[in-house]
Amino acid sequence: MNYGKKYLVAYLYNYLSDKKDHNFELEYKNSVPKKLYRFRACTKNDFNAIENNYIWLSLASEFDDIKDSTIKYNFRSQKEEILNIYFDWYPFIFKTELKKRFPKMDLSRLSVNRELIDEYRDNVFSKSGNYNKNKLRNYMLSKKMKKRDFEIINQFLEEHLSQENIEKVSNNLFEDFERKMKELKDYYYVTCFTHTFKNDNLWETYSKKYTGFCIEYDLLGIDTLEKSNLLLDFAPMIYGRKKPVNFVDLFQIAKMEYCNEGYDKSLALDMDFQFNLQARTKSKTYDHEKEWRFYQKKDIVNYRKFNFPFISKIILGKDIKQKNKIRLINLAKKNNFEVYQQKYNLLTSSFSYDRIL
16 A cells, blocks of 8 residues: 555545545555554653553644644745735735724725725825825825825825835734744644564664564454544555645635635635645654654643554663663553564574563
8 A cells, every 4th residue: 555645646646635435535545554653662651551541642842843733834835825815815804993083984985906005105105105194185185085095095005005004014914924834733632653663773763772662453343442543543644755845825715815816715725635634744754753643732631641442562772771661561451462572683684573571
């Protein structure tokens, strides 16, 4: 089974959609590996999780990899396109804010549209972006605007459409998106697994140079739990370069929603898909991990110790301490799972895994 990008794309479109394809879901559950593994380091929490049949749900922000579950975007390079949408959007913002400040005002006499905004920007500001009130006044009166209307809207236009404020709006927008990205990073609780226990890098890294152990989980019985669709919460990570999210599309959606404009809701779904695809993409330097993750939405989980009684065996690292080995064997006897011992053959430069319980 190839668990690459094509596989994950098909999964995400179904996972995020309100309209579920039950045939796809059945096929997907059948394709999820029924044996997944976690490497552990013999900590107190590792032993406690085995004894009490749970896995710990983590946040991506808690991982050592600061790039984990992040979204790549080229906001700065798209600034001009976004500002163009902002100027389309501004007449609606203007009238909304004006109505809040002067609720009894008849706004029908104020013809503020994109054409007026463009003319205003071209005629009122110098090349250096400095605001000229007299120039604005002459310009607006030449457009047959009444003096009292000019005094009302002057403060709004001066606040919103000066070069200084446009830069401020742009920078604030960038910061807002950055905060949103941090929120998306921790939208899910996750637990990380791998597809195989025969991985020297993982033994060295996550079981502290073979002094820890590896847990095998048998997912064949996972549907016996009350939540029979847990297999749909497993998904592979993919490895490669991230394609930047198109924030022009995102900003266009925000503008259309603000202005009550009709638009294809699939645009929002596609943006959500882009976010999730990026969050589940890691650098090729991690390709050796063959990682699978179990996801739970943060807002529906109250307890991070997630019941997960599916251990089928424990594989002891070749250099595990005797006291930890004895403790794991006792836990295996109590919970009825197998124990294997990893051994290294110097002549063949290979590992063997012998059952000891």
